[in-house]
Amino acid sequence: MPKTIVIFFGPPGSGKGTQAEMLAKLTGWKKISTGDLFRAEIAAKTKLGILADRYIKQGKLVPGKVTASLVEKSLKQKASGFIFDGFPRNRGQLKELLMIFAKIFKKKDQIYALEVAVSDREVKRRLGQRRLCACGKVYHLAYNPPINNGLCDICGGQLFTRNDDKPKVIAHRLKVYHHDGEPLLDYFKKQGKLIKINGEQAIAKIHKDIMEELSGLKLV
Numbered sequence: 001m002p003k004t005i006v007i008f009f010g011p012p013g014s015g016k017g018t019q020a021e022m023l024a025k026l027t028g029w030k031k032i033s034t035g036d037l038f039r040a041e042i043a044a045k046t047k048l049g050i051l052a053d054r055y056i057k058q059g060k061l062v063p064g065k066v067t068a069s070l071v072e073k074s075l076k077q078k079a080s081g082f083i084f085d086g087f088p089r090n091r092g093q094l095k096e097l098l099m100i101f102a103k104i105f106k107k108k109d110q111i112y113a114l115e116v117a118v119s120d121r122e123v124k125r126r127l128g129q130r131r132l133c134a135c136g137k138v139y140h141l142a143y144n145p146p147i148n149n150g151l152c153d154i155c156g157g158q159l160f161t162r163n164d165d166k167p168k169v170i171a172h173r174l175k176v177y178h179h180d181g182e183p184l185l186d187y188f189k190k191q192g193k194l195i196k197i198n199g200e201q202a203i204a205k206i207h208k209d210i211m212e213e214l215s216g217l218k219l220v
């Protein structure tokens, strides 16, 4: 069976993580989120985590080839498909990803980029009230609140705010996305491999749109 690879694109706070999680649950495809991988390294206080934290705090990309090697390691899992959230984020990473794909995937495997389009204004609204649990579940105080104030619905863990979800850092991350990340969409568009979704809708409606697009392409 050919494998499916869906690469989420979109500014920080566009809902990539939320949608990638819902898609992974439904399809059984494995989600690879480089942000989550880094946050796990930071929580475990590894050498890589300590280094990455310095950049993440400032809204800068973690430099070097370390992200690509984390991704390559994650691709060793057995799965019928993979969902990327947060990688690639610039030209160098796209090149690295294509090299990794060439080693691992076959011609018949299907690779699509999925853009979740959201304005900068909406991003700022969303990230200001994003809350996270250590188990990986993401909430929003107004749009997607937990049942019990401050506690995770899944594991009961204490919710926290990401320390890069601050106005100044958010503004820098948006700049980085528009400058380095967004231009990568052209590569997929030229090959007819770009799916564009309106991200300024309710979470359930976006999920429905994504499933309809993927089903139209016979990927689900």
Ligand code: ADP
Binding pocket: 010, 011, 012, 013, 014, 015, 016, 017, 018, 019, 126, 127, 129, 130, 131, 138, 139, 140, 141, 143, 144, 199, 200, 201, 202, 203, 206
């Ligand atoms: P990203 O992974 O792109 O940074 P997240 O999935 O973490 O984005 O979502 C950012 C914030 O916005 C979270 O607080 C999430 O609960 C909330 N959110 C996600 N999708 C929507 C949506 N369609 N409408 C409103 N809020 C959303």
Ligand code: ADP
Binding pocket: 011, 012, 013, 016, 017, 034, 035, 036, 038, 055, 056, 057, 059, 060, 061, 062, 063, 067, 085, 086, 087, 088, 089, 093, 164, 173
């Ligand atoms: P968001 O979903 O809000 O854009 P992520 O969780 O994807 O945030 O990423 C958080 C931070 O982790 C980024 O701002 C960056 O510092 C770092 N990071 C994540 N993915 C990459 C990557 N592919 N390359 C370099 N740094 C990354």
Ligand code: ZN
Binding pocket: 133, 134, 135, 136, 137, 152, 153, 154, 155, 156, 157
């Ligand atoms: Zn939890």
